[in-house]
Amino acid sequence: MTHKGKSNLAEVSPPSLEGRLSLFSKGGKDVFSKAHDLVEADMARQMGIYPYYLPIDRNEGPVAIIDGKEVIMLGSNNYLGLTIHPEVREAAVQAIRDYGTSMTGSRLLNGTSKLHQELEGDLAEFFGKEASLVFTTGYQANLGVISALINEGAALVMDKGDHASIYDAARLSKGEARGYKHNDLADLSQVLESINSETGKLVIVDGVFSMEGDVVDLPGVERVVHKAGARLAVDDAHGVGILGPGGRGTAHHFGLQDKIDLMIGTFSKTLASIGGFVAGEAKVVDFIRHFGRSILFSASLPPASTAAAKKALEILKREPERVERVNQNGRYMRENLKSLGFDIGVSETPIVPIVVGDEILALTIWRELLDNGIYVNAVLYPAVQRDRALLRTSYTSEHTREHLDLALEIFAKMKKKHGW
Numbered sequence: 001m002t003h004k005g006k007s008n009l010a011e012v013s014p015p016s017l018e019g020r021l022s023l024f025s026k027g028g029k030d031v032f033s034k035a036h037d038l039v040e041a042d043m044a045r046q047m048g049i050y051p052y053y054l055p056i057d058r059n060e061g062p063v064a065i066i067d068g069k070e071v072i073m074l075g076s077n078n079y080l081g082l083t084i085h086p087e088v089r090e091a092a093v094q095a096i097r098d099y100g101t102s103m104t105g106s107r108l109l110n111g112t113s114k115l116h117q118e119l120e121g122d123l124a125e126f127f128g129k130e131a132s133l134v135f136t137t138g139y140q141a142n143l144g145v146i147s148a149l150i151n152e153g154a155a156l157v158m159d160k161g162d163h164a165s166i167y168d169a170a171r172l173s174k175g176e177a178r179g180y181k182h183n184d185l186a187d188l189s190q191v192l193e194s195i196n197s198e199t200g201k202l203v204i205v206d207g208v209f210s211m212e213g214d215v216v217d218l219p220g221v222e223r224v225v226h227k228a229g230a231r232l233a234v235d236d237a238h239g240v241g242i243l244g245p246g247g248r249g250t251a252h253h254f255g256l257q258d259k260i261d262l263m264i265g266t267f268s269k270t271l272a273s274i275g276g277f278v279a280g281e282a283k284v285v286d287f288i289r290h291f292g293r294s295i296l297f298s299a300s301l302p303p304a305s306t307a308a309a310k311k312a313l314e315i316l317k318r319e320p321e322r323v324e325r326v327n328q329n330g331r332y333m334r335e336n337l338k339s340l341g342f343d344i345g346v347s348e349t350p351i352v353p354i355v356v357g358d359e360i361l362a363l364t365i366w367r368e369l370l371d372n373g374i375y376v377n378a379v380l381y382p383a384v385q386r387d388r389a390l391l392r393t394s395y396t397s398e399h400t401r402e403h404l405d406l407a408l409e410i411f412a413k414m415k416k417k418h419g420w
C-alpha cells in the first residue's frame, strides 16, 4: 500500500499493513496530511480484521460478552480475576460514597486522600520497602520516577524490550538515554562502561516482559548494575500477582528484593484497578514526590480506583492460592500450546504469545478466533519486532480447565486451517 493520496483499497494486492510505518516520521506542510494518508486502519476494517478498540459489553473475568456473545477472555491482565470480586466492587462503591468521584486536583495540592496514604503504606509493607508513592497510572509512575531522577547529569539505561512508557519517560527526561539488547548482560555491561564514570546511572528493566511473557535475568542484571555502581529499578507491572512468594513479584522471586533500588508497578493488572506506584528508600520516594512531573501536573488517582487497588492487595495477601492457580493455568497452556507445535517464544509466565509472523495472517486468525468464541490480543510492530506479529494470550486464576481445553481445541483448528 502506498501513501500517494488516498489509495484505492481495491488495488491493494497482496494486502499489507507495512505502509503505515512511513507515517511515523512523515513530514509535510500540513500536520494533518499523515492522518489523511493513513489507509491501513480502514483497509483492516473493510476486511473485517481490525482488532482494536473493540467494545466489550460486559466483562465477567474469565469470560466476556462481546456483541451479545460470550467469549473466553484470553486477552486481559486480570490475572487473579479480582476486577469482579464482590469485595473489590464494594470497596470502590464505598469510596465514592465517602469521597465522591474525583479529588479534582494533583496529589501535590488538593488531590491526596487518606486512602492514597493508606495504600502507600500497604504497598511499602507488602514489597518490603521503606516507602511508596501512588500515581494515577503505571505509565505515569514511569514518567514520574524517570523524569525526576534522570536530570542533565544522569543517564537512563534500559532493556530494549522495556515497556513503551519507559521509552516515553526517557524522552521526557533531560539526561542521556541508552538501550541494551534484550536480556543481554554483555551488552548491558558495555553500555554502562561507555557512559562517563561521573554520570549517575539508573538501569530499568521490566520484571516480566509484557508482550512475550519472558522474565528478566534479574540475578545477572543486578550483578552487572551494582558492579558498575549504578542503581536498579524494576517495572514489575506483570510480575506482581504472578511471581514470587505470595505474588510479591520478580525481585522476591529471585530473592533479590533488598538489592533492587526501586520497584515500580501498576494497579491495572493483578490489582484490578488503574493507577501505579513506586516503592523504595523513603528519601528517594520523597524526592520523586516533589520532582516527578506526572505526579505534579496531573490529577490524582480517583477514590474508587484507590479503594479497589487497596482491597485487591488485601485479597492477594489473604488468598495466595490465586497466585498458585494462575501459574498452574499458565503452565498448562504453555505445555499444551508447545506440544501442538506453536512457537510461544520463551514465555515462562501466564502471558503466552502465539507467534504468527505475518501481520495480515495474525489479524485474520484473530478474527476467526473471535468468531469461534476466543478473545486474544493481536500485537503488531512496533509493540513487537518486525515480522513477529503475534497473538498475545494471557490466563487468569479464574479460567477453568474447560475454558482452557476449549481454547486449545480452537487454536489447534486454526493451526490446521492456516498451517503457520
Ligand SMILES: Cc1ncc(COP(=O)(O)O)c(C=O)c1O
Pocket (backbone or CB within 6 Å): 137, 138, 139, 140, 142, 163, 165, 206, 210, 235, 236, 237, 238, 266, 267, 268, 274, 275, 276
Ligand atoms: C511493563 C509495563 N509498565 C507499565 C505499564 C503501564 O501501566 P498502566 O496501564 O497502569 O498505565 C504497562 C501496561 O501495559 C506495562 O506492561
